[in-house]
Amino acid sequence: MVDVQRQLDDVTRGVAATEVDGAPANVQTLAQTYPAPIDDVWDAVTSADRIARWFLPISGDLRLGGRYQIEGNAGGEIRECVPPSEGTAHYTATWEFGGGVTWLTVTLRAEGADATRFELTHVARVADIPPGFWEQFGPGATGVGWDGGLLGLALHLGGAVDGPSPSEAAAWAATPEGDAFYRGAADAWGAAHVAAGADAAAATRAAANTYGFYTGRAPEDESAAE
Numbered sequence: 463m464v465d466v467q468r469q470l471d472d473v474t475r476g477v478a479a480t481e482v483d484g485a486p487a488n489v490q491t492l493a494q495t496y497p498a499p500i501d502d503v504w505d506a507v508t509s510a511d512r513i514a515r516w517f518l519p520i521s522g523d524l525r526l527g528g529r530y531q532i533e534g535n536a537g538g539e540i541r542e543c544v545p546p547s548e549g550t551a552h553y554t555a556t557w558e559f560g561g562g563v564t565w566l567t568v569t570l571r572a573e574g575a576d577a578t579r580f581e582l583t584h585v586a587r588v589a590d591i592p593p594g595f596w597e598q599f600g601p602g603a604t605g606v607g608w609d610g611g612l613l614g615l616a617l618h619l620g621g622a623v624d625g626p627s628p629s630e631a632a633a634w635a636a637t638p639e640g641d642a643f644y645r646g647a648a649d650a651w652g653a654a655h656v657a658a659g660a661d662a663a664a665a666t667r668a669a670a671n672t673y674g675f676y677t678g679r680a681p682e683d684e685s686a687a688e
Contacts, residue, residue, distance in 0.1 A: 466639055469613050470646040477601045477651075477658040482565075486588040490601050493581040494612050498619045500546045500572040503580060506619060507568055508543075508553065516618035517611050535559065538566075546570065562590045580615070582608060599675065600660070600668030602651035606676055609647040635677050648673040 476491040496503055506512045513520045522530035524540065531537035538556035545551055549572035557564045564586040571579040584604060588596075595603065610631065618624055634640040652669030656662050673679075 466643045475654040490584045496619045500578045503578040515624040516614035602648045602672030605651040606647045644676045
């Protein structure tokens with residue numbers, strides 16, 4: 463059993479605008495504090511064996527300058543890799559998928575001896591987003607996927623179970639528990655979008671579309687998507 467509401471509440475989400483080489487870009491940020499020391503969290507997010515246990519199988523050279531490939535998903539290059547030192551650590555990588563390139567940064571900060579703040583930042587140039595995609599789905603299209611990753615990491619670090627495999631995740635999405643998670647995550651990204659200045663009605667429609675994308679179901683309140 464997953465405490466869906468607690469997991470959703472434990473994640474902080476943000477949406478902002480920035481520039482990449484002078485071009486407009488969107489920034490999405492997720493953060494969660496895990497009850498584990500920074501060295502353990504660092505190992506969990508940089509070791510191929512452990513990444514496969516909470517996210518997806520990964521291959522390649524997970525060192526500075528190396529290239530990686532996530533099974534059935536993105537690949538890219540490790541641009542920075544700074545192991546834990548004085549309570550902080552981070553890595554940056556390109557996130558290359560479907561012919562496009564975006565940028566990923568994972569930062570860890572120790573919060574005492576037995577807790578670590580994990581923050582993931584994903585940056586994408588506006589020009590590289592397919593036309594109409596942001597209007598249809600908003601930040602939830604990628605954000606909800608990352609929410610699933612943070613849930614998997616929470617399960618892994620908590621020692622209860624490993625994160626679900628892709629087939630298990632798809633099956634879980636069809637359960638009431640999974641449905642509540644994807645509905646809640648989509649709505650949370652809609653709220654983050656509004657907080658960043660988006661029109662509330664447009665953000666609500668995008669959240670409903672995102673929920674439908676991840677579950678294959680329309681929201682119970684059909685008016686939310688109208």
